[in-house]
Each structure stands twice: as C-alpha cells, then as structure tokens.
Amino acid sequence: MGPDEMGNATGMGYTGAKSVLLLSLLHGFLFLIAGSGTDAPTDSTTVDISSRRFRAEFLQEWQGSADAPYFDPSTPRNITGLVGHPVRLLCRVKNLRNRTVSWVRHRDIHLLTVGRYTYTSDQRFEAQHKPRSEEWALRIRSPQRRDSGQYECQISTTPPVGHAVFLNIVEPETTISSGAELFIQAGSTINLTCTVRHTPEPPTSITWTHVDQVINFDSARGGISLVTEKGMKSTSRLLVQRARGSDAGLYTCGPNNAPSAATRVHVLSGEHPAAMQQGCAKSSLEKATAIFCCILVFYVLCKPYEVMQFGT
Numbered sequence: 001m002g003p004d005e006m007g008n009a010t011g012m013g014y015t016g017a018k019s020v021l022l023l024s025l026l027h028g029f030l031f032l033i034a035g036s037g038t039d040a041p042t043d044s045t046t047v048d049i050s051s052r053r054f055r056a057e058f059l060q061e062w063q064g065s066a067d068a069p070y071f072d073p074s075t076p077r078n079i080t081g082l083v084g085h086p087v088r089l090l091c092r093v094k095n096l097r098n099r100t101v102s103w104v105r106h107r108d109i110h111l112l113t114v115g116r117y118t119y120t121s122d123q124r125f126e127a128q129h130k131p132r133s134e135e136w137a138l139r140i141r142s143p144q145r146r147d148s149g150q151y152e153c154q155i156s157t158t159p160p161v162g163h164a165v166f167l168n169i170v171e172p173e174t175t176i177s178s179g180a181e182l183f184i185q186a187g188s189t190i191n192l193t194c195t196v197r198h199t200p201e202p203p204t205s206i207t208w209t210h211v212d213q214v215i216n217f218d219s220a221r222g223g224i225s226l227v228t229e230k231g232m233k234s235t236s237r238l239l240v241q242r243a244r245g246s247d248a249g250l251y252t253c254g255p256n257n258a259p260s261a262a263t264r265v266h267v268l269s270g271e272h273p274a275a276m277q278q279g280c281a282k283s284s285l286e287k288a289t290a291i292f293c294c295i296l297v298f299y300v301l302c303k304p305y306e307v308m309q310f311g312t
C-alpha cells in the first residue's frame with residue numbers, strides 16, 4: 001500500500017464532498033495517463049460534472065472501490081541503453097493486489113513476461129520482481145539495435161491498462177566535424193573536432209593519425225595542438241597551424257572504445273584554388289555556371305553590336 005494520496009483516500013469514505021473530491025482526483029489522474037487532456041479541470045463545476053460522468057461510465061464496474069491499480073507517475077517512459085549492455089525497463093504499480101503485471105513488446109505484440117515469469121523463449125529477456133515490491137522490471141541481457149521501440153507494461157484489469165515505455169538502444173559512435181573531406185587554403189589552420197558518443201564510459205584515449213602516423217606534440221612539424229574533453233560526450237580537437245601541402249591526406253580519430261572516424265584534408269595552394277581535384281560535383285557546377293554566364297554576357301554584349309554593324 002502506497003503511503004501517499006491513495007493511501008489517504010482509502011480512509012475517506014464514499015459519500016458527500018469527500019467522494020466527489022476522491023473521484024475528481026482519480027478522474028484527473030486517469031485523464032492524465034490517457035493523454036487525452038492537457039489540464040485537469042480547475043473549475044469546481046466542471047470537476048463535479050466530469051467526476052459524476054466518470055462515476056457513471058467507469059466506476060460502476062469497480063463498485064466504487066478505491067483500490068484500482070495504477071502506474072506510479074515516476075515510472076520512466078523513455079529509456080536509453082547501450083548495445084550489449086544489460087538494460088532494465090521499469091514499471092511501478094500501486095494497489096496491484098491480486099492482479100498481475102505483464103510486459104508486452106509492441107512491434108509484434110509479443111508477450112515477454114507475466115508476473116515473475118519470463119514467457120518469451122528469447123533467453124535475453126528476464127522478468128525481475130522482488131517480493132512485496134512495487135517494481136516489475138523487464139531486463140534485457142544483451143540488447144541490440146533492433147530491440148529499440150515501444151514496450152508496454154500491462155495490469156490485468158478488465159479491460160487491461162497499460163503504460164508505454166520507449167526503449168532506445170544506441171551504439172558507440174565517432175564523428176568528425178568536417179565530414180568526409182575538408183578543403184583548406186595553404187597557410188590557414190586545419191581545425192578538426194572528433195566527437196565520441198554512447199560509450200559505456202568516456203574513452204581513456206583518443207588517438208589522431210595523419211597518413212598512418214600517430215600525431216604527437218613533439219613532432220618536427222610543430223604548430224600542432226590537441227584539446228580533449230571527456231564526459232558523456234567526449235571531444236578531441238586537433239589544430240594544425242599554417243597548413244601546407246605535406247599536411248594534406250587522411251586524418252583518423254581513434255577512440256579506444258568506439259569505432260574510428262576519418263576525414264581527408266586537401267590543402268589548396270593560394271594561387272590556384274581551381275586546381276582542386278576532388279569535390280568535383282561542386283566545382284564543375286561552378287564552372288558550368290561561369291561558362292553559362294560568359295555565353296550570356298557575350299550574347300548580350302555582341303547582339304547590339306551585330307545589329308549596329310549590319311544596320312549601317
């Protein structure tokens with residue numbers, strides 16, 4: 001029995017103003033979980049009318065019983081887990097009494113657990129419940145990306161009531177700010193930020209390599225700096241000052257506990273930016289536009305001239 005509002009409500013009796021208050025509370029609560037309204041009614045007349053309607057429509061079946069089970073509002077609705085790391089979906093139920101709690105997977109309406117028993121043959125799933133506790137958990141031992149999706153904790157009332165929980169299974173991920181390629185003018189700074197997400201703990205190391213050579217501060221190159229920040233999301237920023245031709249090539253960022261990411265740097269010598277050999281889609285579009293403009297200008301300029309010539 002919960003020590004909170006429902007516990008108090010049981011001692012109230014079911015007549016007069018107290019009854020209306022109790023029913024309004026219940027109604028307000030169900031209204032919220034149904035998600036069909038944003039606010040519980042505030043006006044006292046509205047409360048009265050809606051609670052009467054509520055009593056007529058729903059409470060008949062319960063014989064005015066205040067022991068209807070309900071989900072503790074603190075039950076999480078959105079859980080994020082890591083691929084391969086055990087995850088628990090939690091359901092907190094008050095006033096359960098002789099009813100049972102089941103976990104159902106929405107994707108295929110698959111019954112996973114019933115009470116303390118695991119129903120599915122998938123060995124990764126397990127029902128968890130401590131006797132006399134209000135928590136009914138579904139544990140997934142080694143979750144995969146495909147386990148992401150909606151799950152529902154159901155109470156065996158007639159009709160059953162459910163609480164949806166969204167499970168999001170993520171994988172360690174590494175990205176570099178520049179994307180696959182970076183074009184930079186000679187003499188400017190190469191600025192690459194590597195971001196590592198969804199690792200069980202922050203990476204102990206993030207190693208940068210340039211054309212298969214590990215980059216370190218004491219290299220003969222000089223002008224290199226690295227700033228690493230570790231946390232839920234870890235970043236490592238590589239700055240290479242005064243870029244020159246020899247700085248071009250593939251840069252790789254390799255965290256110890258997540259996949260590597262790479263970017264190809266192209267250093268353009270100042271005088272010939274058009275000598276860019278890659279990223280052709282963009283440059284040829286620009287060339288085509290330039291040629292089209294030239295033709296247009298030529299046509300516009302030469303037309304009157306022709307007319308003049310032949311006109312005289």
Ligand SMILES: *[C@@H]1O[C@H](CO)[C@@H](O)[C@H](O)[C@H]1NC(C)=O
Pocket residue numbers: 078079080166168
């Ligand atoms: C659940 O949480 C994740 C990460 O915290 C978020 O990206 C996602 O949009 C959330 N989903 C829902 C349905 O709230």
Ligand SMILES: *[C@@H]1O[C@H](CO)[C@@H](O)[C@H](O)[C@H]1NC(C)=O
Pocket residue numbers: 098099100156
């Ligand atoms: C729970 O007990 C009530 C009587 O107190 C009974 O009518 C009902 O069928 C029982 N429900 C279940 C699921 O056993």
Ligand SMILES: *[C@@H]1O[C@H](CO)[C@@H](O)[C@H](O)[C@H]1NC(C)=O
Pocket residue numbers: 177189191192193239
């Ligand atoms: C490097 O780029 C980031 C944004 O991607 C920016 O915040 C930062 O100031 C840049 N650093 C330098 C030295 O240019």
